[in-house]
Amino acid sequence: MKILVTVTEVAEPDDEFEIQGQSIEDRYLTYDLNEWDDYAVEEAVQVSEEYDDVEVVSVTVGPERAEETVRQALAKGVDRAIRVWDDDLGGDLLDPGTTAELLAGVVEEEEPDFVFSGVQSGDMAFGATGVALAEAAGLEWAAVINDFELDPDAGSASVRRELEGGVEELTDVALPAVFTIQTGINEPRYASLRGIRRAQQKPLDVETPTDLGVNVESTLSLSSLEVPETGSDVTYFEGSADETAAELAAFLREQKRVEA
């Protein structure tokens, strides 16, 4: 059995940051493994621990810097990694359809039994790559799942899709399929020291769009990026913690919001 996990590196801005042109200046950004993908990696590694002969392969579309993030996934139990990149991809906002075409190229090469993706990336948050990949690669799919039960003999999986307002949809999905993984589905492990050491030795192959036979041209471009103006007028309590706490307490009492 082979599981493909899509992972992406996300950028998180510091509390204070500056925007230069259409992007946040790099010195204010910290890069990390996408939160949702951390759960996707864990789900794949758990399946590999439950069944014999399971290979977990990760794929990322990202620049060389992303290899640090990929190594995190390898340290947590992914067996082998693929990174897709071409400097042409670096310029603009990559639309989810283009990312999906690249990932579909890898699906075609690897022929996994199923694919785990994160529901969304924390920074761009399109929330679309997994389902677009399924359609591009001709696979079935289920978006936003918080429970996954594999039935290898039936060639299917029973999942719970987490809808709005605490409602869950119980669905059976025929394999091969892409599942987009929601946070909370499992408890992502921390990489062990041994895992981190072994990750350095695991294969990490780089492929270009040309290798995959995909012609990339993003249909989207970010023309401006700003800190949004706040719509509300916030009244700030200022001073030391003791002072602000006293002001807030006085306010709450005055409003008769709190009896104590």
Next chain:
Amino acid sequence: MSDVLAVAEHRRGELREVSHEVLTAGAELGAGELHLAVIGGDVERFADELDRGAVDTIHTVAEGEEFNHGVYVQALEQVAEAVDPTYVVTPNSVNGLDYAPAVAESLDMSLVTDAVGVDTGGGLTVTREFYGGKTEGEVDVFDDRAVVTIREGEWDAPAGAAGASIQAFDADIDETALGTTVNGFEEAGSGDVDITEADVLVSVGRGIDEEDNIPLIEELADAMGATLSSSRPIVDNGWLPQDRQVGQSGKKVTPDVYIAIGISGAVQHVAGMKGADTIIAINTDPGAPIFDIADYGIVDDLFDVVPALTEQFA
């Protein structure tokens, strides 16, 4: 002039509010014909309810009771072939994101999700957030045709009856091609506390750092006679039970006072608490999006402010 195809959303016999909002966003997207697809469920009743605003034609596809993405994709491919829309507009809901990317891919249209604004002055430009609501960007779409998913609650429902032409669309759904079977629904279990009933909620987020620090917030809630709630990561980590979660996939709350402590104010969280009367945020990051909707704020470390506040009510 651009024609637009909007898509309605329903669940367990009820239209979801966003079905109205796609009509308003759809009218903004194009001055041509505005079509609406209503797929599955009680399509005739839904069509009557959605005969509002500027909609010209409502296409009803009577296929199944509940959402199935395979049916939606096949039906929308066929409706799109018939009406040839420049733009398709759908909800950016959990189900919207279960079919819109596939429809875009299959119709070879560009896709922009989670729109909070659209402009078609010189080609399509979509306004959406980046970096967890800390920034907002304008996205230019180079394609002539695009699928746009809209954030719920950003557009008003259209006013006034439309008198649209309501047509039964005879979609040819290939049942053998459906790879998913929806077996039913379940509500997440509820415990002994109902946070939707509380007058004052003290709500804790990832800023609390560790499970061992949760009692700090519990003590404050106790001292104030308030109820404890949380953002999603706290529940994901198993630090509080699911019935304490506020937000899109948790509970919608409308207390008199909501105190958000170490919560950034992600859109899915705000969806559950923006109806609170008075919102107070305690956060070290002055740029946290929670301050966009807060009435009162303290920009400071919760580990300093919370014990001091508890002291005030002791």
